[in-house]
Amino acid sequence: MDRAVFVSDIHLSESTPAISSLFFRFLEEIDATALYVLGDLFDAWPGDDDLEDPFVVRAVSAMKKASLRMKLHVMHGNRDFLMGKGFLEACGALSVPDPFCCEINGIQLLLAHGDALCTADLEYQAFRRQVRDPAWQASFLARPLAERKEVARGLRQQSEMKKLKKSDAIMDVDESAVAEAFRTHGYVTMIHGHTHRPGKHRHQVDSRRCERWVLGDWHEAGAIAISASGGGLSFLEIK
Ligand code: LP5
Ligand code: MN
Secondary structure: OOOEEEEOOOOEOOOOHHHHHHHHHHHHHOOOOEEEEEOOOEOOOOOHHHOOOHHHHHHHHHHHHHHOOOEEEEEOOOOOOOOOHHHHHHHOEEEEOOOEEEEEOOEEEEEEOOHHHOOOOHHHHHHHHHHOOHHHHHHHHOOOHHHHHHHHHHHHHHHHHHHHOOOOOOOOOOHHHHHHHHHHHOOOEEEEOOOOOOEEEEEEEOOEEEEEEEOOOOEOOEEEEEEEEOOEEEEEEEO
């Protein structure tokens, strides 16, 4: 019997060692056949040439060790969309696109980071289109690593300032985007993160009853993950 565990929004950073310790311990102790990281494993990923950074070396080695016990799957988030093959290969992880459909013990799941569903946040969606453009990414990655880290720091600050002025509704997923995702992929169960509002929501989409399970972001005190096993889906408290 397979057991998959889903997490997102760990936001690993050298500046939050308690969260890193919690995540590394979780990787050692988790009892699962597969782990899906649905975006924002790192607080910011400036490019795979950061693999020599001592903090990144620790994170990669924790992932690699876990990959020997279970299948690791990693999806891009809005902070680490520049993660490439170099990172994934070093971790022994497979990349999964956003959105991604999978089946675990007969449960069909639609997986996403969640940011693409926040369609009312027009400013963010314009920013997202720009930075997901392959030509833009190639020119950005051609800049020196130190400069990219500085840009990432500046963008994080700008993002925090912008968020203070956005309503909670704008920063949540949009109902019609959620319905569209359920229609396009035909599944009735979705798991995503990004909004940092863990919970379970029901959506009536045409004649179908759908469920949307939302993961939490990681704090020093713990995190909310989701487990999928023979018994169905359940929230999993990580402490
Ligand atoms: O992540 P979170 O929850 O804090 O906020 C997101 C949205 N913000 C972002 C920006 C990231 O936090 C910062 C980027 C991380 C580092 C990337 C690493 C490498 C750098 C690559 C260069 C891009 O995603 C936030 C949403 C919120 O989720 C809720 O959904 O509201 O959106 C914003 O705050 C974006 C602003 O609204 C628009 C920012 C305009 C910036 C203009 C600069 C454009 C040029 C880019 C280039 C150098
Ligand atoms: Mn996110």
